[in-house]
Amino acid sequence: MTLSGAVVRLRAVVGLAFAQLRRSPGRTALTVLAVTLAVLSVTVLASLGVGVVDKGEQGLDNADRDIWISSDPVDPSASGTENPIVVAHAKSAEITARDDIQSASPIAMYDVYLGTNASDLERRPAVGVQETHDGFNFREGRGFEVDEETAATPPPEEPTVGEIVIDPRVADSLNVSVGETIYVGTSRQTADAAEFTVVGTSGYYSQYLGSPGVTVPLGDLQAVAGTSGTDRATFITADVTDDADRTTVANDLDEEYPEYDVRTSDEQVQSMVEERTIVLASGATLVGLAVVGGVVLTANLFALVAHQQREQLAALRAVGLSRRVLAGTIGTQGLVIGLLGGLVGLATTPLAVLGVNRFAASVLGFEGLLRTPPAVYLGGFALALVVGTVVAIVAGWRAGRYARIEHLEI
Structure with missing residues (x-):
């Protein structure tokens, strides 16, 4: 044609x-x-x-941490974790003292009971951290920060900061807003012993826990849980210095602490992915x-x-x-x-x-x-x-x- x-x-x-x-x-x-x-x-x-x-x-990228240390494979959605790392503050301070580590801090996870009335409490997952950060995208209010001296010392027997960030859905369920106080405890019998002021609302950790949760200063959460003496944590996270290679540092820490699983952030992602087929x-x-x-x-x-x-x-x-x-x-x-x-x-x-x-x-x-x-x-x-x-x-x-x-x- x-x-x-x-x-x-x-x-x-x-x-x-x-x-x-x-x-x-x-x-x-x-x-x-x-x-x-x-x-x-x-x-x-x-x-x-x-x-x-x-x-x-x-989620791990937002956490902006180079190295993750845990005792056993941990499922972040399992809020009833046993927090297997003991003497977490001392180990964090020991790791921070290394020349190739900029900072290290523990993270703990517990189930807590909370509410405005000690006789009417809700069970929610809680995450204990040293401080909140910009990635929380607060709906209302602000976060909290523990000073360096307090963060480096063993947790107290009683809560000292008394501040809490809650998921907006938890706030609606409890009918509370920023500035109000709520009871927090790891059992219904002990919840009325500790009061926390709601300083902000954010669902940052809820999306990884799988249900609406709360964020509490680590030492306060351990005090409420009664684990201040053993100083239990789920993770220890660390940032390496600018001139250090995180893979090399992770390998050194793995040799120094053979009882723990030491992973870079990429390896931690891979581990979580493998557990979530x-x-x-x-x-x-x-x-x-x-x-x-x-x-x-x-x-x-x-x-x-x-x-x-x-x-x-x-x-x-x-x-x-x-x-x-x-x-x-x-x-x-x-x-x-x-x-x-x-x-x-x-x-x-x-x-x-x-x-x-x-x-x-x-x-x-x-x-x-x-x-x-x-x-x-x-x-x-x-x-x-x-x-x-x-x-x-x-x-x-x-x-x-x-x-x-x-x-x-x-």
Whole structure:
């Protein structure tokens, strides 16, 4: 075929495709909407899958610590951990004294009972740290900070700071706000012995604990738990100096403290990921379901479009048009509809992601759970444009096979 003949055929295919689209504006609009929904299913579910996989790594990155030391593999969602590291403050001070360590501090995790009335208490997970930081994204109020001298000494027998940061959902459940006091204890019988002032609301640790929790100065939490004498902690975290290599330092600490598991932040992420194969599988499954579901929906959509045009295709076949032209006509429709639906789907993705993220934050406590890297948008648009066009061409080719004169209405 000559170039001029190919151009004529292309113009004919495009003209027929647009004529078919204009002939049924309602069907065209519904088809564009269906493609938009297919794109949204891919982008939203893929964003959820990416967010599930990335959540643990982001948490450790936000903690901004180079080395993590623990006694046994620890599941952060298990708030009833036994806090196996003893004499944690002394060990932290010993590690901090090294020339290649900038600072080290312990972290403890307990279950506590809290409430405004000693006879009406709620059980919540609590995390004990030396200080809060900017990554907490406080909804209201502020955080707390323990001075260096207090942080370096063994915990006291009684709480000394008396401040607490609570999840906004805990605040709503207890009907308390910043500035009010609540009872805190590790049992219902001892909770009325210690009062804490709510200084801020934040769901920072809740998203890693798996339920709404609270954050308390480490020494105060140990005093409430009655472990000041043994000085128990779940982790000891450390930052290396600027001129030190964290892998080398971690290896040195591993040799010096063989009774502990010493990991760099990257190794800690890997360890947590290995212990969460279900989470990883869930994230990968969501991405896979998004792609497969989008392809199936798009294929069925354009097969239906071709089926609805069988009389028009039969008429075109009767006047001598080839199956190739008919397939090109349906394929061009798929390209146009995929382009429009893809653009609308990508434009509405940020709104859908924002809505789901707000729901996840308010109900589950997960901030920014859905992630939309460029690959998510690219995948959604590729589904609409490439898959839509290819599927439409195949549907048009198959429809042309069955486009016969007997399908025409007499």
